[in-house]
Amino acid sequence: MELDLTVKLAIYDHFAAVGMRPSLDEIAARAGAPVPETREALGRLRAQRVLVLEADAESIRMAPPFSGIPTQHRVTSAGLSYYANCAWDALGIPAALHRPATVHSRCEESLAPLELAVSESGPGTSDWLFHCVVPAAQWWDDIVFT
Amino acid sequence: MRYPLRPLVTMEQLWELAREWYSTRLQPDSRRPQPAEMRKIFGRIGLVGEFWDPQSDAFGGGTAGAGTGG
Numbered sequence: 001m002e003l004d005l006t007v008k009l010a011i012y013d014h015f016a017a018v019g020m021r022p023s024l025d026e027i028a029a030r031a032g033a034p035v036p037e038t039r040e041a042l043g044r045l046r047a048q049r050v051l052v053l054e055a056d057a058e059s060i061r062m063a064p065p066f067s068g069i070p071t072q073h074r075v076t077s078a079g080l081s082y083y084a085n086c087a088w089d090a091l092g093i094p095a096a097l098h099r100p101a102t103v104h105s106r107c108e109e110s111l112a113p114l115e116l117a118v119s120e121s122g123p124g125t126s127d128w129l130f131h132c133v134v135p136a137a138q139w140w141d142d143i144v145f146t
Numbered sequence: 147m148r149y150p151l152r153p154l155v156t157m158e159q160l161w162e163l164a165r166e167w168y169s170t171r172l173q174p175d176s177r178r179p180q181p182a183e184m185r186k187i188f189g190r191i192g193l194v195g196e197f198w199d200p201q202s203d204a205f206g207g208g209t210a211g212a213g214t215g216g
Contacts, residue, residue, distance in 0.1 A: 005174060009172075009174060012171065012172045013172070016172055049178075064167075064168070064171075065164070065167075065168050065171070087160065088160060088163055088164060088167075089164075089168075091157075091160055091161050091163075091164035092164040092167055092168035092171075093168075094164075095161075095164040095165045095167075095168045095169045096168040096169065096171045096172055097172070098169070116157075118161075122157075122158070122161035122165075123157050123161055126157040128157055129154040129155065129156060129157075130154070130155040130156075130157070130159075130160045131152060131154055131155075132152055132153065132155060132197075133152055134152075135152075135196070135197045135198075135199075135202065135204070135205040136184065136188075136197065136198050136199060136200040136202070137199060137200055137201060137202045137203065137204075137205060138205060138206070139200075
C-alpha cells in the first residue's frame, strides 16, 4: 500500500534528520496523511516487522537500526545523536546514513566504555567482538531482547 | 546478567551485516533480507551453522523464518 511506504519513509527521514523518534502527529504531518490513517499504517508496518511499537500502538520503539528510546548504544554523526537497538544496529546507523559516525557503547564483559570511529567504508581495525545471544531463528520471538 | 556463550562476530563481519541489512533502509525500494538471502549473507562472511540458520529448529523453533531479521 502506497501510504505504508510513505509513512515508513516519513519515519526514517525523521530519525535521520532529528535523531529521535517522531510522534504520531509528526509522522502524519511529514507523510501528508490524516492521523487516523497514519496510525493504521503503523499497525500494518508493525505486522510486517518493519517497526516495533510501544503498547500504545503508536509510539515507535524500534525502526531498525534506530531506537525510539535511549539505549547503551549511542551513535553521533554530523552533529546529531542517535540511539541504536544493539551493537549490530550501531554500525547499521552509519551504514544507513552513508556518512561517518562514532559509536559510543560499552564492553558487556568489563562494562568499560567503548568508542569506535566508523567511516563510510566501515570501522577501522579492531579486536572487539560482537556476541549474539539469540539464534537467528528466534530473533523475532522477542526482538527487543534480541 | 550472564548468557550462554554463543558464536562471536568480528567487527569486520558485523560491518558486513550492517551494510547488508541497512545500507538501503532509508530508500523507497529498501527491503530486508528474507531467510534464503540471510543464509547466503551469513555464509558469505563465514557465519555458518544452526545458530545462523533463520529456519533452524535446533534451538526449539522460532518465528524468524516467517519474516526477517533486523
